[in-house]
Amino acid sequence: MTTEDVLFLSIAELGARFRAGSLSPVDVTRATLQRIEQLDTVLNAFITVTGDLAMEQAEAAERELRSGVDRGPLHGVPVALKDLADTAGVRTTCGARILSDHVPTVDATVVTRLREAGAVLVGKTNMLEFAYGIVHPDFGQTNNPWDPTRTAGGSSGGSAAAVAAGLCFAALGTDTGGSIRIPASYCGVSGLKPTYGLVPLDGIFALSWSLDHGGPIARSSEDAALLLEVLAQRTLDVTPRGLKGVRLGVLEEHIDGPEMEPGVREVFMRALEALKDAGAHLVPVRIDELDAADAALMDVLLPEASVIHERWVRERPDDYAKDTRMQIELGFDVRGVAHVKAQRYRQRLAANFLDAMHGLVALLSPTVAWVAPHEDPVVADEAGAAEARRTAPTNLTGFPALSVNAGFSQQLPVGLHITARPNDDAVALALGAAIERLLGANRVPPLLDMPSVLERTSG
Template sequence: MTPPPFLAASISEVGSLYRSGSLTPLEVTQAALSRTEQQNARLNAFITVTADLALEQARQATRELQAGQDRGPLHGIPVALKDLVDVQGVKTTCSARILAGQVAAEDAVVTRRLREVGAVLLGKTNLLEFAYGVVHPDYGKTNNPWDLRRTAGGSSGGSAAAVAAGLCYAAVGTDTGGSIRIPAAYCGVSGLKPTSGRVPLGGIFPLSWSLDHAGPLARSCQDARLLLEALLGEKLESVRPTLKGRRLGCYANTSLGRT
């Protein structure tokens, strides 16, 4: 079944449709859940789909936007979280058998911030066990949306695959040694490892306290920025790059006989 065009749109484009009254968060969330139901068996991107929570949040976002209450660019936008990020009342498995029944008692800081900006939490995405090493056989590998014979990468492969396949508009990943950047490259999406300490890690299962980072995956740099701002809880300054006043150097490798 061909997905509706708005599932391939940018976050800003969907937001414009919300605010013009031509589309609602409930309609978008229902479509995202339907596509997830159709595609997840082949992709294995989600471990847990929080359909009831997502629909409840989408209805709330629809009511708020129609009443003129605007929480910002992620209001009513379906997003996903890597399944080592706590969501109150939802399992946090870390793709490990030992944590298969663990239910989070409270939200991670980034989860709380996503709620505050009105994002719709679609579910928890697949990862390598404890965000390191290998695929756990209980959960299986995440397949690459562009070629199901290939991997989506790790450890945030479920987040990258869900975004690339149009199951959600953006997703939270974590990166200790490449775990956002590698799946982003494999799946053809934008991923960012933020500066250490910029995105709070409270409520995110640690791999390495000194090396862990949480960050965004999205289909464009612009969308990744919007998710990152929500995770930071602040707006980022716009910087227009320039080469004015800079000196460029060229290295000549004479040993190869060419420059």
């Protein structure tokens, strides 16, 4: 088994080999760090690599597993964190100059849970500045493993690129309008925005209190479920469900539109045909008032973000990227009446989604209307609205939503978006796992291989 074979094992298979003694957490972590060193000069997926900490944690995991102490599926598994989750003793920058030297003294709740689960932290991943849709020039864009001339997406692009490229087995992301699912789509991995509030956000820097979600990015829905179980401290049954007779809604408003690339639509329609051939029953669905979601998102997001940044944008305006500062300033101009109306609209939209989902397991749509672009669009302009058009409604409603890889257009991944009812996160993940098996679209990006350093311990 080559190093690349090992670094692209499922988390379950990796854990089984750890427990059988055919692989070592120390050797796998060392190989992961070597791969980061080899590839991250191109990808720029990490802001901080925690090599010494990772090796200490891997050594501790190996000792515990050998002595019969088993902390669960993530024990000894290399993972990464989006760099807005506080890590005691490790800097947390939020991809921003303002926090470039910030070193927290207390872990975020999810970090504590990962430590207790025995996960190995290999680093803090790159992100758009304060998760607000713009790259700060001090940190630069995260590049896509499928084509490094293109973006990995935002704002959790570093986490998605790291997972896709084999620089970790899973990673934490956050999502306010699509920031887990858009990078997952662009990088060909699985990303879940859980039900609102399922994953605690204590110690995670906020963008918009009422829209923010934390969640997993992994190479499969089953791996994402294992990470979510730790983040949410909840047991999930995500055994891939049979597709025969399953009733799935197809969100008609999101299949077309002026921004929809023909290749993305073609991949999505092929996926629907495969689902029908597998026995799924597909039902066309339309949702009342869905066309108001773009404006409502901004009427919630802009003022909430501006309140968070009010002091810094007054005292340190030049430390922000130009477009980040512009968006913060825009938020001060949103009228209170518009914000309240948007919050009331969210309640109606959630009810409309539930009405449309009556008798259905989930809703399907493309995740994004296009494949990975060369640069991330600005959140507050039309391109930014179009990018998040298919993901943002579930931030407004708080429903769980998952992006899985459906295939390729222009040799780049295309995401399929699965929306489930509140607290049906396991349903979304089980359906995602079944679709991944059906489509067989999960692949390894054609990156440089690296010399095998695991042959002595892998079978």
